[in-house]
Amino acid sequence: GAVVSQHPSWVICKSGTSVKIECRSLDFQATTMFWYRQFPKQSLMLMATSNEGSKATYEQGVEKDKFLINHASLTLSTLTVTSAHPEDSSFYICSALRDSLRNEQFFGPGTRLTVL
Amino acid sequence: GENVEQHPSTLSVQEGDSAVIKCTYSDSASNYFPWYKQELGKRPQLIIDIRSNVGEKKDQRIAVTLNKTAKHFSLHITETQPEDSAVYFCAASMGETSGSRLTFGEGTQLTVNP
Numbered sequence: 001g002a003v004v005s006q007h008p009s010w011v012i013c014k015s016g017t018s019v020k021i022e023c024r025s026l027d028f029q030a031t032t033m034f035w036y037r038q039f040p041k042q043s044l045m046l047m048a049t050s051n052e053g054s055k056a057t058y059e060q061g062v063e064k065d066k067f068l069i070n071h072a073s074l075t076l077s078t079l080t081v082t083s084a085h086p087e088d089s090s091f092y093i094c095s096a097l098r099d100s101l102r103n104e105q106f107f108g109p110g111t112r113l114t115v116l
Numbered sequence: 117g118e119n120v121e122q123h124p125s126t127l128s129v130q131e132g133d134s135a136v137i138k139c140t141y142s143d144s145a146s147n148y149f150p151w152y153k154q155e156l157g158k159r160p161q162l163i164i165d166i167r168s169n170v171g172e173k174k175d176q177r178i179a180v181t182l183n184k185t186a187k188h189f190s191l192h193i194t195e196t197q198p199e200d201s202a203v204y205f206c207a208a209s210m211g212e213t214s215g216s217r218l219t220f221g222e223g224t225q226l227t228v229n230p
Contacts, residue, residue, distance in 0.1 A: 043223050109158065110158070
């Protein structure tokens with residue numbers, strides 16, 4: 001159990017376009033999900049905490065108007081990168097907290113975003 | 117906020133040897149310390165975790181120790197195998213107090229040479 005999926009697994013887009021990434025908890029409910037960004041050979045950097053039914057909480061330095069997060073159900077959170085630029089190219093990973101097990105985060109497989 | 121430092125950044129060992137990776141954290145309120153293994157282009161996988169009410173935990177070839185007074189914790193891998201080669205991340209969390217947010221260390225690239 002505790003499977004998290006992400007879609008798409010990779011995406012290539014032109015500069016200035018928007019890209020939506022989905023994160024789903026397949027076999028458990030997750031009131032809370034997290035979005036991370038990972039640049040090559042670097043660590044995971046938390047971007048925001050996504051809470052079902054409420055506004056996301058963004059980490060310092062992350063533009064909330066550029067990285068739109070929607071957590072409309074207990075199994076789905078979406079991250080939309082608006083007006084993407086080449087510097088947004090990165091590996092985006094989500095994780096989900098199982099409501100019945102509050103500490104352990106279950107990670108999605110990641111989405112590789114390349115902005116041309 | 118919490119700050120986690122991890123050393124070394126790279127570690128190369130011979131197959132069969134032990135590997136030790138160390139992390140320090142800054143906030144004494146942290147109470148949950150997971151370790152993740154990440155292969156290139158893949159998701160982080162939890163390999164072991166420890167909570168602040170215990171000092172050591174072991175799972176086959178993997179063990180983690182925690183020193184709350186010194187605010188550091190370590191990952192020990194014994195009898196290393198080539199398939200242990202990956203990037204390892206430590207992390208710290210203050211649990212529900214911080215919304216279960218994780219702060220990650222910078223990572224250690226472990227290479228196990230056959």
